[in-house]
Amino acid sequence: MRNRERERSVAATMEPENELIAQRREKLEALRKKGIEPFGCAFETSGSIGEVRNKFKEGEIMRAAGRITAHRDMGKSHFVDLRDATGRMQIYLHEKEVGAEAMEIFKLLDLGDFIGVEGTCFLTKTGEPTLKAHKFEVLAKSLRPPPEKWHGLQDVEARYRQRYVDLVANEQSLETFQKRIAMVREVRRFLEDRGFLEVETPMLQAVAGGAAAQPFSTHHKALGLDLYLRIAPELYLKRLMVGGFNKVFELNRNFRNEGISRKHNPEFTMLEIYQAYANFEKMADLMEELICHLAERICGSLKIEHRDADGNVTRTIDLKRPWRRARYMDLVGEVAGNDWFELTGEERRFRAAKELKLEIIPQLADFEVTQHVFEKLVEEKTFDPLFVTHCPKELVPLAKQNKTDPALVDVYELIINGVEMSPGYTELNDPDAQRQRLLEQAGEETQKIDEDFLLALEHGMPPAGGLGLGIDRLAMMLTGAESIRDVVLFPLLKPKRD
RNA sequence: GGGUCGGUAGCUCAAUCGGUAGAGCAGCGCCCUUUUAAGGCGUUGGUUCCGGGUUCGAGUCCCGGCCGACCCA
Numbered sequence: 001m002r003n004r005e006r007e008r009s010v011a012a013t014m015e016p017e018n019e020l021i022a023q024r025r026e027k028l029e030a031l032r033k034k035g036i037e038p039f040g041c042a043f044e045t046s047g048s049i050g051e052v053r054n055k056f057k058e059g060e061i062m063r064a065a066g067r068i069t070a071h072r073d074m075g076k077s078h079f080v081d082l083r084d085a086t087g088r089m090q091i092y093l094h095e096k097e098v099g100a101e102a103m104e105i106f107k108l109l110d111l112g113d114f115i116g117v118e119g120t121c122f123l124t125k126t127g128e129p130t131l132k133a134h135k136f137e138v139l140a141k142s143l144r145p146p147p148e149k150w151h152g153l154q155d156v157e158a159r160y161r162q163r164y165v166d167l168v169a170n171e172q173s174l175e176t177f178q179k180r181i182a183m184v185r186e187v188r189r190f191l192e193d194r195g196f197l198e199v200e201t202p203m204l205q206a207v208a209g210g211a212a213a214q215p216f217s218t219h220h221k222a223l224g225l226d227l228y229l230r231i232a233p234e235l236y237l238k239r240l241m242v243g244g245f246n247k248v249f250e251l252n253r254n255f256r257n258e259g260i261s262r263k264h265n266p267e268f269t270m271l272e273i274y275q276a277y278a279n280f281e282k283m284a285d286l287m288e289e290l291i292c293h294l295a296e297r298i299c300g301s302l303k304i305e306h307r308d309a310d311g312n313v314t315r316t317i318d319l320k321r322p323w324r325r326a327r328y329m330d331l332v333g334e335v336a337g338n339d340w341f342e343l344t345g346e347e348r349r350f351r352a353a354k355e356l357k358l359e360i361i362p363q364l365a366d367f368e369v370t371q372h373v374f375e376k377l378v379e380e381k382t383f384d385p386l387f388v389t390h391c392p393k394e395l396v397p398l399a400k401q402n403k404t405d406p407a408l409v410d411v412y413e414l415i416i417n418g419v420e421m422s423p424g425y426t427e428l429n430d431p432d433a434q435r436q437r438l439l440e441q442a443g444e445e446t447q448k449i450d451e452d453f454l455l456a457l458e459h460g461m462p463p464a465g466g467l468g469l470g471i472d473r474l475a476m477m478l479t480g481a482e483s484i485r486d487v488v489l490f491p492l493l494k495p496k497r498d
Numbered sequence: 499g500g501g502u503c504g505g506u507a508g509c510u511c512a513a514u515c516g517g518u519a520g521a522g523c524a525g526c527g528c529c530c531u532u533u534u535a536a537g538g539c540g541u542u543g544g545u546u547c548c549g550g551g552u553u554c555g556a557g558u559c560c561c562g563g564c565c566g567a568c569c570c571a
Binding site: 078090147148151157169361493494 | 531535542
Protein backbone atom coordinates (compact mmCIF):
# COMPACT_ATOMS: atom_id res chain seq x y z
CA MET A 1 0.00 0.00 0.00
CA ARG A 2 2.57 2.47 1.11
CA ASN A 3 4.68 1.61 -1.91
CA ARG A 4 1.84 2.39 -4.22
CA GLU A 5 1.24 5.74 -2.62
CA ARG A 6 4.87 6.62 -2.98
CA GLU A 7 4.78 5.60 -6.61
CA ARG A 8 1.83 7.81 -7.31
CA SER A 9 3.52 10.77 -5.74
CA VAL A 10 6.67 10.07 -7.76
CA ALA A 11 4.56 9.99 -10.88
CA ALA A 12 2.76 13.14 -9.85
CA THR A 13 5.95 15.17 -9.58
CA MET A 14 6.87 14.41 -13.17
CA GLU A 15 5.58 16.10 -16.28
CA PRO A 16 1.88 15.66 -17.05
CA GLU A 17 1.56 12.08 -18.02
CA ASN A 18 0.47 11.06 -21.44
CA GLU A 19 -1.94 8.31 -22.12
CA LEU A 20 0.66 5.80 -23.27
CA ILE A 21 2.67 6.13 -20.09
CA ALA A 22 -0.48 5.95 -17.97
CA GLN A 23 -1.46 2.71 -19.70
CA ARG A 24 1.94 1.22 -19.00
CA ARG A 25 1.69 2.19 -15.33
CA GLU A 26 -1.70 0.53 -15.16
CA LYS A 27 -0.18 -2.65 -16.57
CA LEU A 28 2.56 -2.38 -13.98
CA GLU A 29 -0.05 -2.34 -11.24
CA ALA A 30 -1.97 -5.16 -12.86
CA LEU A 31 1.17 -7.32 -12.91
CA ARG A 32 1.72 -6.63 -9.21
CA LYS A 33 -1.89 -7.58 -8.48
CA LYS A 34 -1.17 -10.93 -10.11
CA GLY A 35 1.82 -11.38 -7.83
CA ILE A 36 4.37 -10.65 -10.55
CA GLU A 37 7.18 -8.25 -9.68
CA PRO A 38 7.64 -6.24 -12.90
CA PHE A 39 11.24 -5.37 -12.07
CA GLY A 40 12.51 -8.88 -11.72
CA CYS A 41 15.76 -10.35 -10.57
CA ALA A 42 18.62 -12.45 -11.89
CA PHE A 43 17.79 -14.74 -14.78
CA GLU A 44 20.09 -17.56 -15.85
CA THR A 45 20.62 -17.38 -19.63
CA SER A 46 22.42 -19.60 -22.12
CA GLY A 47 24.41 -16.50 -23.06
CA SER A 48 23.82 -13.21 -24.80
CA ILE A 49 21.30 -13.27 -27.60
CA GLY A 50 24.13 -13.37 -30.11
CA GLU A 51 25.60 -16.37 -28.31
CA VAL A 52 22.22 -18.13 -28.12
CA ARG A 53 21.86 -17.59 -31.85
CA ASN A 54 25.29 -19.10 -32.46
CA LYS A 55 24.64 -22.10 -30.21
CA PHE A 56 21.15 -22.60 -31.65
CA LYS A 57 20.40 -26.26 -32.29
CA GLU A 58 16.94 -27.53 -33.21
CA GLY A 59 15.28 -29.41 -30.36
CA GLU A 60 17.58 -28.06 -27.65
CA ILE A 61 16.33 -26.02 -24.73
CA MET A 62 17.84 -22.56 -24.31
CA ARG A 63 17.31 -19.54 -22.12
CA ALA A 64 17.51 -16.01 -23.45
CA ALA A 65 16.80 -12.59 -22.02
CA GLY A 66 16.34 -9.26 -23.72
CA ARG A 67 14.12 -6.38 -24.64
CA ILE A 68 10.91 -6.92 -26.59
CA THR A 69 11.29 -4.89 -29.77
CA ALA A 70 8.51 -6.32 -31.92
CA HIS A 71 5.30 -8.25 -31.43
CA ARG A 72 3.42 -10.00 -34.21
CA ASP A 73 0.05 -11.10 -32.90
CA MET A 74 -1.48 -14.00 -34.85
CA GLY A 75 -4.43 -14.53 -32.54
CA LYS A 76 -3.56 -17.61 -30.58
CA SER A 77 0.11 -17.57 -31.44
CA HIS A 78 2.45 -14.68 -30.95
CA PHE A 79 5.89 -13.87 -32.32
CA VAL A 80 8.11 -11.62 -30.28
CA ASP A 81 11.54 -10.21 -31.12
CA LEU A 82 13.97 -10.19 -28.23
CA ARG A 83 17.04 -8.00 -28.59
CA ASP A 84 20.21 -6.97 -26.90
CA ALA A 85 23.35 -5.31 -28.28
CA THR A 86 24.52 -8.65 -29.67
CA GLY A 87 21.50 -9.45 -31.80
CA ARG A 88 17.90 -10.49 -32.17
CA MET A 89 16.10 -13.73 -31.39
CA GLN A 90 12.54 -14.57 -32.30
CA ILE A 91 10.32 -16.05 -29.58
CA TYR A 92 7.19 -18.05 -30.35
CA LEU A 93 4.47 -17.95 -27.72
CA HIS A 94 1.36 -20.11 -27.60
CA GLU A 95 -1.08 -20.87 -24.84
CA LYS A 96 -0.60 -24.60 -25.39
CA GLU A 97 3.04 -24.23 -24.39
CA VAL A 98 2.96 -21.67 -21.57
CA GLY A 99 -0.56 -22.02 -20.16
CA ALA A 100 -3.49 -19.66 -19.85
CA GLU A 101 -2.19 -17.83 -16.81
CA ALA A 102 1.05 -16.89 -18.53
CA MET A 103 -0.90 -15.58 -21.52
CA GLU A 104 -2.76 -13.24 -19.18
CA ILE A 105 0.60 -11.92 -17.98
CA PHE A 106 1.85 -11.67 -21.54
CA LYS A 107 -1.07 -9.37 -22.35
CA LEU A 108 0.32 -6.92 -19.79
CA LEU A 109 3.67 -6.66 -21.58
CA ASP A 110 4.64 -3.91 -24.00
CA LEU A 111 7.31 -3.17 -26.55
CA GLY A 112 10.41 -2.16 -24.62
CA ASP A 113 9.90 -4.52 -21.68
CA PHE A 114 12.60 -7.00 -20.70
CA ILE A 115 11.72 -10.65 -20.37
CA GLY A 116 13.61 -13.88 -19.86
CA VAL A 117 12.47 -16.91 -21.83
CA GLU A 118 13.11 -20.62 -21.66
CA GLY A 119 12.19 -22.46 -24.81
CA THR A 120 12.96 -25.08 -27.42
CA CYS A 121 14.93 -24.18 -30.52
CA PHE A 122 13.01 -24.68 -33.75
CA LEU A 123 12.91 -23.31 -37.27
CA THR A 124 9.76 -21.71 -38.62
CA LYS A 125 8.40 -22.33 -42.13
CA THR A 126 10.58 -19.51 -43.40
CA GLY A 127 13.67 -20.91 -41.68
CA GLU A 128 13.87 -18.34 -38.91
CA PRO A 129 15.63 -19.64 -35.77
CA THR A 130 13.06 -19.32 -32.99
CA LEU A 131 12.62 -20.25 -29.35
CA LYS A 132 9.28 -21.90 -28.63
CA ALA A 133 8.70 -20.55 -25.14
CA HIS A 134 7.52 -22.87 -22.40
CA LYS A 135 7.97 -20.26 -19.72
CA PHE A 136 9.00 -16.67 -19.36
CA GLU A 137 9.70 -14.16 -16.60
CA VAL A 138 9.13 -10.43 -16.51
CA LEU A 139 12.53 -8.84 -15.88
CA ALA A 140 11.79 -5.14 -16.29
CA LYS A 141 8.85 -3.03 -17.36
CA SER A 142 9.45 -0.07 -19.63
CA LEU A 143 7.21 2.85 -18.74
CA ARG A 144 7.86 4.74 -21.95
CA PRO A 145 7.03 3.76 -25.50
CA PRO A 146 9.91 3.08 -27.90
CA PRO A 147 10.34 5.08 -31.14
CA GLU A 148 8.77 4.07 -34.41
CA LYS A 149 9.92 0.63 -35.49
CA TRP A 150 10.87 1.35 -39.09
CA HIS A 151 12.44 4.81 -39.03
CA GLY A 152 13.86 4.52 -35.53
CA LEU A 153 14.77 7.68 -33.65
CA GLN A 154 15.56 10.37 -36.24
CA ASP A 155 15.60 13.53 -34.15
CA VAL A 156 19.29 14.42 -33.89
CA GLU A 157 18.97 16.19 -30.58
CA ALA A 158 17.05 13.31 -29.02
CA ARG A 159 19.62 10.83 -30.32
CA TYR A 160 22.39 12.69 -28.46
CA ARG A 161 20.42 13.45 -25.30
CA GLN A 162 18.94 9.98 -25.01
CA ARG A 163 21.67 7.87 -26.54
CA TYR A 164 20.25 4.80 -24.80
CA VAL A 165 17.12 5.13 -26.96
CA ASP A 166 19.24 5.73 -30.05
CA LEU A 167 21.24 2.57 -29.38
CA VAL A 168 18.11 0.48 -29.03
CA ALA A 169 16.22 2.03 -31.94
CA ASN A 170 18.96 2.64 -34.51
CA GLU A 171 21.04 -0.34 -35.44
CA GLN A 172 23.49 1.83 -37.36
CA SER A 173 24.27 3.83 -34.26
CA LEU A 174 24.93 0.64 -32.31
CA GLU A 175 27.28 -0.56 -35.06
CA THR A 176 29.22 2.69 -34.99
CA PHE A 177 29.86 2.40 -31.28
CA GLN A 178 30.70 -1.27 -31.50
CA LYS A 179 33.32 -0.35 -34.09
CA ARG A 180 34.70 2.31 -31.82
CA ILE A 181 34.89 -0.13 -28.93
CA ALA A 182 36.68 -2.66 -31.15
CA MET A 183 39.06 0.07 -32.29
CA VAL A 184 40.10 0.96 -28.76
CA ARG A 185 40.52 -2.71 -27.87
CA GLU A 186 42.68 -3.32 -30.96
CA VAL A 187 44.87 -0.31 -30.24
CA ARG A 188 45.67 -1.76 -26.84
CA ARG A 189 46.37 -5.22 -28.24
CA PHE A 190 48.56 -3.84 -31.01
CA LEU A 191 50.70 -1.82 -28.63
CA GLU A 192 50.89 -4.50 -25.98
CA ASP A 193 52.07 -6.97 -28.64
CA ARG A 194 54.93 -4.58 -29.41
CA GLY A 195 56.07 -4.17 -25.84
CA PHE A 196 54.42 -0.84 -25.00
CA LEU A 197 53.13 -0.36 -21.47
CA GLU A 198 49.86 1.39 -20.81
CA VAL A 199 50.23 3.98 -18.07
CA GLU A 200 47.95 6.42 -16.29
CA THR A 201 49.11 9.96 -15.60
CA PRO A 202 47.33 12.86 -13.87
CA MET A 203 44.17 14.38 -15.31
CA LEU A 204 44.23 16.99 -12.55
CA GLN A 205 47.27 19.15 -13.16
CA ALA A 206 48.59 22.28 -11.47
CA VAL A 207 49.92 23.46 -14.85
CA ALA A 208 47.99 22.35 -17.93
CA GLY A 209 50.82 21.75 -20.38
CA GLY A 210 51.64 19.72 -23.45
CA ALA A 211 49.50 21.70 -25.87
CA ALA A 212 48.27 25.19 -26.58
CA ALA A 213 44.65 25.16 -25.44
CA GLN A 214 42.33 26.64 -22.84
CA PRO A 215 41.97 24.27 -19.88
CA PHE A 216 38.98 23.66 -17.62
CA SER A 217 39.78 24.79 -14.13
CA THR A 218 38.76 23.28 -10.83
CA HIS A 219 39.78 23.44 -7.22
CA HIS A 220 41.03 21.04 -4.60
CA LYS A 221 39.56 22.08 -1.26
CA ALA A 222 41.85 20.23 1.16
CA LEU A 223 45.02 21.59 -0.44
CA GLY A 224 43.47 24.95 -1.26
CA LEU A 225 44.84 24.40 -4.74
CA ASP A 226 43.61 25.55 -8.14
CA LEU A 227 43.92 22.73 -10.63
CA TYR A 228 43.23 22.16 -14.30
CA LEU A 229 41.88 19.24 -16.22
CA ARG A 230 44.63 18.11 -18.51
CA ILE A 231 44.75 19.26 -22.11
CA ALA A 232 47.38 16.59 -22.89
CA PRO A 233 49.31 13.88 -21.00
CA GLU A 234 52.53 14.62 -22.89
CA LEU A 235 54.63 16.20 -20.14
CA TYR A 236 53.94 13.36 -17.71
CA LEU A 237 54.67 10.66 -20.26
CA LYS A 238 58.01 12.33 -20.89
CA ARG A 239 58.72 12.27 -17.14
CA LEU A 240 58.27 8.51 -17.42
CA MET A 241 60.89 8.43 -20.18
CA VAL A 242 63.21 10.16 -17.74
CA GLY A 243 62.24 7.45 -15.23
CA GLY A 244 63.39 4.69 -17.55
CA PHE A 245 60.17 3.57 -19.22
CA ASN A 246 61.20 3.22 -22.85
CA LYS A 247 57.90 2.34 -24.51
CA VAL A 248 54.73 3.75 -22.98
CA PHE A 249 51.31 4.82 -24.08
CA GLU A 250 48.24 6.39 -22.56
CA LEU A 251 44.77 6.11 -24.07
CA ASN A 252 42.32 8.35 -22.29
CA ARG A 253 40.42 11.62 -22.14
CA ASN A 254 41.75 15.15 -22.66
CA PHE A 255 39.73 18.28 -21.93
CA ARG A 256 39.86 21.55 -23.79
CA ASN A 257 37.70 24.51 -22.86
CA GLU A 258 37.10 25.65 -26.41
CA GLY A 259 34.43 25.72 -29.07
CA ILE A 260 32.22 22.80 -30.01
CA SER A 261 32.02 21.83 -33.66
CA ARG A 262 31.70 18.92 -36.02
CA LYS A 263 35.33 18.12 -35.22
CA HIS A 264 35.55 19.19 -31.56
CA ASN A 265 34.04 17.94 -28.33
CA PRO A 266 35.29 19.53 -25.08
CA GLU A 267 36.34 16.11 -23.86
CA PHE A 268 37.92 13.83 -26.39
CA THR A 269 39.98 10.68 -26.41
CA MET A 270 43.64 10.76 -27.25
CA LEU A 271 46.27 8.09 -27.66
CA GLU A 272 49.82 9.19 -26.94
CA ILE A 273 52.80 6.89 -27.51
CA TYR A 274 56.45 7.47 -26.59
CA GLN A 275 59.37 5.35 -27.65
CA ALA A 276 62.93 5.96 -26.47
CA TYR A 277 65.67 6.07 -29.11
CA ALA A 278 63.12 6.57 -31.92
CA ASN A 279 62.45 9.64 -34.05
CA PHE A 280 59.46 11.10 -35.87
CA GLU A 281 60.04 8.91 -38.91
CA LYS A 282 59.93 5.73 -36.85
CA MET A 283 56.78 7.03 -35.19
CA ALA A 284 55.27 7.65 -38.63
CA ASP A 285 56.00 4.03 -39.54
CA LEU A 286 54.33 2.89 -36.34
CA MET A 287 51.27 5.05 -37.00
CA GLU A 288 50.93 3.77 -40.54
CA GLU A 289 51.11 0.23 -39.29
CA LEU A 290 48.63 0.84 -36.46
CA ILE A 291 45.96 2.56 -38.55
CA CYS A 292 46.21 -0.06 -41.30
CA HIS A 293 45.93 -2.80 -38.69
CA LEU A 294 42.80 -1.15 -37.28
CA ALA A 295 41.23 -0.67 -40.70
CA GLU A 296 41.81 -4.32 -41.59
CA ARG A 297 40.43 -5.51 -38.27
CA ILE A 298 37.44 -3.21 -38.05
CA CYS A 299 36.48 -2.53 -41.66
CA GLY A 300 38.10 -5.59 -43.24
CA SER A 301 39.77 -3.44 -45.87
CA LEU A 302 42.22 -0.61 -46.49
CA LYS A 303 39.64 1.07 -48.69
CA ILE A 304 37.22 2.88 -46.41
CA GLU A 305 33.90 3.86 -47.96
CA HIS A 306 31.75 6.62 -46.52
CA ARG A 307 28.08 6.55 -47.45
CA ASP A 308 25.14 8.94 -47.21
CA ALA A 309 21.76 8.08 -45.70
CA ASP A 310 20.65 6.42 -48.94
CA GLY A 311 23.71 4.19 -49.01
CA ASN A 312 25.48 5.96 -51.88
CA VAL A 313 29.24 6.13 -51.57
CA THR A 314 30.22 9.74 -50.90
CA ARG A 315 33.94 9.26 -50.30
CA THR A 316 36.52 6.51 -50.53
CA ILE A 317 39.68 6.73 -48.46
CA ASP A 318 42.56 4.58 -49.65
CA LEU A 319 44.94 3.58 -46.87
CA LYS A 320 47.24 1.55 -49.12
CA ARG A 321 50.85 1.78 -47.96
CA PRO A 322 53.29 3.44 -48.24
CA TRP A 323 51.62 6.71 -47.33
CA ARG A 324 52.81 9.89 -48.97
CA ARG A 325 55.30 11.97 -46.99
CA ALA A 326 55.94 15.55 -48.02
CA ARG A 327 57.48 18.63 -46.50
CA TYR A 328 55.25 21.38 -45.19
CA MET A 329 56.92 24.02 -47.33
CA ASP A 330 56.63 21.95 -50.49
CA LEU A 331 52.91 21.36 -49.87
CA VAL A 332 52.26 25.03 -49.29
CA GLY A 333 54.26 25.77 -52.45
CA GLU A 334 52.04 23.40 -54.42
CA VAL A 335 48.89 25.33 -53.57
CA ALA A 336 50.22 28.87 -53.05
CA GLY A 337 53.00 29.09 -55.64
CA ASN A 338 56.57 27.87 -55.42
CA ASP A 339 57.80 31.40 -54.75
CA TRP A 340 55.58 31.67 -51.63
CA PHE A 341 58.46 31.63 -49.16
CA GLU A 342 60.40 34.23 -51.17
CA LEU A 343 57.56 36.76 -50.83
CA THR A 344 57.39 39.38 -48.11
CA GLY A 345 54.77 39.06 -45.40
CA GLU A 346 52.68 41.72 -47.11
CA GLU A 347 52.84 39.99 -50.48
CA ARG A 348 51.74 36.71 -48.91
CA ARG A 349 48.77 38.35 -47.24
CA PHE A 350 47.80 39.91 -50.54
CA ARG A 351 48.11 36.67 -52.48
CA ALA A 352 46.24 34.66 -49.84
CA ALA A 353 43.35 37.12 -49.82
CA LYS A 354 43.15 38.06 -53.50
CA GLU A 355 44.35 35.04 -55.47
CA LEU A 356 43.64 32.23 -53.06
CA LYS A 357 40.37 33.81 -51.88
CA LEU A 358 41.03 33.21 -48.20
CA GLU A 359 39.95 35.39 -45.33
CA ILE A 360 43.08 36.75 -43.71
CA ILE A 361 42.52 38.76 -40.55
CA PRO A 362 45.22 41.38 -39.80
CA GLN A 363 46.06 39.97 -36.33
CA LEU A 364 47.61 36.84 -37.87
CA ALA A 365 51.38 36.49 -37.58
CA ASP A 366 53.25 35.66 -40.79
CA PHE A 367 53.62 31.98 -39.98
CA GLU A 368 49.90 31.88 -39.18
CA VAL A 369 49.04 33.23 -42.63
CA THR A 370 50.96 30.35 -44.14
CA GLN A 371 49.35 27.93 -41.70
CA HIS A 372 45.92 29.23 -42.71
CA VAL A 373 46.75 28.59 -46.37
CA PHE A 374 47.92 25.12 -45.37
CA GLU A 375 44.76 24.31 -43.39
CA LYS A 376 42.32 25.54 -46.02
CA LEU A 377 44.03 24.37 -49.18
CA VAL A 378 45.97 21.30 -48.11
CA GLU A 379 44.51 19.84 -44.92
CA GLU A 380 40.82 20.25 -45.70
CA LYS A 381 41.26 18.87 -49.20
CA THR A 382 43.36 15.83 -48.33
CA PHE A 383 41.48 12.61 -47.67
CA ASP A 384 44.00 9.85 -48.34
CA PRO A 385 46.76 9.70 -45.75
CA LEU A 386 49.48 12.34 -45.98
CA PHE A 387 52.38 12.81 -43.59
CA VAL A 388 53.29 16.48 -43.54
CA THR A 389 56.86 16.77 -42.32
CA HIS A 390 59.29 19.50 -41.28
CA CYS A 391 56.79 22.06 -40.03
CA PRO A 392 57.82 25.56 -38.86
CA LYS A 393 59.01 25.45 -35.28
CA GLU A 394 56.49 28.06 -34.11
CA LEU A 395 53.73 25.52 -34.58
CA VAL A 396 55.33 22.84 -32.40
CA PRO A 397 57.20 23.94 -29.25
CA LEU A 398 57.86 20.48 -27.88
CA ALA A 399 59.67 18.95 -30.86
CA LYS A 400 63.33 18.92 -31.74
CA GLN A 401 64.64 21.43 -34.25
CA ASN A 402 65.91 20.20 -37.58
CA LYS A 403 69.72 19.96 -37.82
CA THR A 404 70.08 21.55 -41.23
CA ASP A 405 67.31 24.14 -40.88
CA PRO A 406 66.67 25.31 -37.31
CA ALA A 407 63.50 27.14 -38.40
CA LEU A 408 61.91 23.71 -38.85
CA VAL A 409 61.15 20.92 -36.44
CA ASP A 410 61.47 17.17 -36.96
CA VAL A 411 57.80 16.27 -36.89
CA TYR A 412 55.03 14.82 -38.94
CA GLU A 413 51.38 15.86 -38.99
CA LEU A 414 49.26 13.06 -40.37
CA ILE A 415 46.23 14.17 -42.34
CA ILE A 416 43.44 11.77 -43.26
CA ASN A 417 39.81 12.50 -44.11
CA GLY A 418 40.45 16.27 -44.28
CA VAL A 419 41.49 16.56 -40.64
CA GLU A 420 44.63 16.42 -38.55
CA MET A 421 44.61 12.87 -37.26
CA SER A 422 47.98 12.41 -35.62
CA PRO A 423 51.06 14.47 -34.83
CA GLY A 424 54.43 12.78 -34.31
CA TYR A 425 57.67 14.30 -33.09
CA THR A 426 61.28 13.74 -32.56
CA GLU A 427 60.96 14.88 -28.98
CA LEU A 428 62.97 17.77 -27.65
CA ASN A 429 65.12 16.46 -24.79
CA ASP A 430 67.48 19.41 -24.27
CA PRO A 431 66.18 21.15 -21.10
CA ASP A 432 67.66 24.55 -21.94
CA ALA A 433 66.32 24.55 -25.49
CA GLN A 434 62.97 23.37 -24.16
CA ARG A 435 62.79 26.24 -21.67
CA GLN A 436 63.63 28.72 -24.39
CA ARG A 437 60.98 27.37 -26.75
CA LEU A 438 58.28 27.39 -24.07
CA LEU A 439 59.14 30.97 -23.13
CA GLU A 440 58.92 32.05 -26.77
CA GLN A 441 55.50 30.48 -27.05
CA ALA A 442 54.18 31.43 -23.62
CA GLY A 443 53.89 35.09 -24.62
CA GLU A 444 50.87 34.75 -26.85
CA GLU A 445 49.39 31.41 -25.87
CA THR A 446 49.22 32.03 -22.11
CA GLN A 447 50.89 28.69 -21.58
CA LYS A 448 52.46 28.59 -18.14
CA ILE A 449 55.84 26.97 -17.75
CA ASP A 450 55.79 23.59 -16.04
CA GLU A 451 58.99 23.95 -13.99
CA ASP A 452 58.77 20.43 -12.65
CA PHE A 453 58.77 19.10 -16.22
CA LEU A 454 61.90 21.12 -17.02
CA LEU A 455 63.50 19.82 -13.83
CA ALA A 456 62.75 16.28 -15.01
CA LEU A 457 64.43 17.01 -18.37
CA GLU A 458 67.48 18.27 -16.52
CA HIS A 459 67.83 14.79 -15.07
CA GLY A 460 68.19 13.51 -18.62
CA MET A 461 65.58 12.17 -21.03
CA PRO A 462 66.71 9.75 -23.73
CA PRO A 463 66.14 10.85 -27.32
CA ALA A 464 62.65 9.67 -28.19
CA GLY A 465 59.89 9.68 -30.72
CA GLY A 466 56.36 10.51 -29.63
CA LEU A 467 52.99 10.58 -31.30
CA GLY A 468 49.38 11.39 -30.61
CA LEU A 469 46.31 9.94 -32.25
CA GLY A 470 42.83 11.46 -32.02
CA ILE A 471 40.66 8.45 -31.33
CA ASP A 472 37.39 10.26 -32.06
CA ARG A 473 38.60 11.48 -35.43
CA LEU A 474 39.95 8.06 -36.28
CA ALA A 475 36.56 6.61 -35.35
CA MET A 476 34.92 9.14 -37.68
CA MET A 477 37.23 8.10 -40.49
CA LEU A 478 36.64 4.38 -39.99
CA THR A 479 32.85 4.63 -39.51
CA GLY A 480 32.11 7.43 -41.97
CA ALA A 481 30.56 9.60 -39.25
CA GLU A 482 30.14 13.24 -40.32
CA SER A 483 30.28 14.61 -36.79
CA ILE A 484 32.32 13.81 -33.72
CA ARG A 485 29.01 13.64 -31.83
CA ASP A 486 28.18 10.52 -33.79
CA VAL A 487 31.19 8.69 -32.34
CA VAL A 488 30.98 10.02 -28.77
CA LEU A 489 28.38 8.16 -26.72
CA PHE A 490 27.28 11.16 -24.69
CA PRO A 491 28.40 14.38 -26.39
CA LEU A 492 28.17 17.62 -24.45
CA LEU A 493 24.93 19.53 -25.03
CA LYS A 494 23.32 22.41 -23.23
CA PRO A 495 20.93 21.07 -20.62
CA LYS A 496 17.31 21.31 -21.63
CA ARG A 497 15.29 23.56 -19.32
CA ASP A 498 11.62 24.45 -19.11
C1' G B 499 30.06 35.41 -31.01
C1' G B 500 27.67 36.07 -36.39
C1' G B 501 24.64 33.94 -40.46
C1' U B 502 21.19 30.21 -42.50
C1' C B 503 17.74 26.40 -41.49
C1' G B 504 14.68 23.63 -38.15
C1' G B 505 11.29 22.38 -33.51
C1' U B 506 3.51 19.86 -35.26
C1' A B 507 0.41 13.25 -31.48
C1' G B 508 4.94 8.61 -27.83
C1' C B 509 7.83 8.06 -32.81
C1' U B 510 8.32 9.19 -38.42
C1' C B 511 6.23 12.93 -41.17
C1' A B 512 2.00 16.06 -43.85
C1' A B 513 -0.96 20.63 -43.49
C1' U B 514 -1.93 25.00 -50.57
C1' C B 515 -2.49 32.05 -50.29
C1' G B 516 -3.47 33.15 -43.01
C1' G B 517 -9.52 29.83 -42.98
C1' U B 518 -12.29 23.16 -38.91
C1' A B 519 -4.46 20.40 -37.28
C1' G B 520 -4.03 15.01 -40.72
C1' A B 521 -1.58 10.12 -42.10
C1' G B 522 1.55 5.84 -41.01
C1' C B 523 3.68 3.29 -36.89
C1' A B 524 2.89 2.58 -31.67
C1' G B 525 -1.52 2.28 -28.21
C1' C B 526 -6.68 0.51 -27.28
C1' G B 527 -10.98 -3.06 -29.03
C1' C B 528 -12.26 -7.16 -32.30
C1' C B 529 -10.79 -11.36 -36.15
C1' C B 530 -6.83 -14.80 -37.42
C1' U B 531 -2.43 -21.53 -34.96
C1' U B 532 4.47 -20.32 -38.38
C1' U B 533 4.54 -14.30 -38.54
C1' U B 534 8.82 -11.17 -39.40
C1' A B 535 7.78 -3.35 -41.43
C1' A B 536 2.54 -9.71 -40.53
C1' G B 537 -2.60 -8.83 -42.30
C1' G B 538 -8.02 -7.15 -41.86
C1' C B 539 -11.96 -4.03 -39.41
C1' G B 540 -12.81 -0.21 -35.80
C1' U B 541 -10.85 3.55 -32.44
C1' U B 542 -8.22 6.91 -28.72
C1' G B 543 -4.51 10.52 -28.70
C1' G B 544 -2.52 17.81 -29.90
C1' U B 545 0.08 23.72 -24.64
C1' U B 546 1.70 23.02 -33.18
C1' C B 547 9.08 24.62 -28.35
C1' C B 548 7.99 29.15 -24.91
C1' G B 549 6.26 34.46 -24.42
C1' G B 550 4.33 38.69 -26.77
C1' G B 551 2.19 41.18 -31.26
C1' U B 552 -0.72 41.83 -36.04
C1' U B 553 -5.59 39.90 -37.65
C1' C B 554 -12.56 38.62 -37.77
C1' G B 555 -9.21 34.35 -37.71
C1' A B 556 -2.10 32.31 -36.68
C1' G B 557 1.10 25.72 -37.00
C1' U B 558 1.57 29.44 -41.00
C1' C B 559 3.02 36.57 -40.70
C1' C B 560 6.11 40.04 -37.11
C1' C B 561 9.22 40.68 -32.44
C1' G B 562 11.77 38.40 -28.25
C1' G B 563 13.49 33.94 -25.92
C1' C B 564 14.90 28.46 -25.46
C1' C B 565 17.02 24.11 -27.81
C1' G B 566 19.27 21.82 -32.03
C1' A B 567 21.71 21.23 -37.06
C1' C B 568 24.89 23.36 -40.69
C1' C B 569 28.30 27.25 -42.18
C1' C B 570 31.58 31.21 -40.64
C1' A B 571 34.85 33.37 -36.72
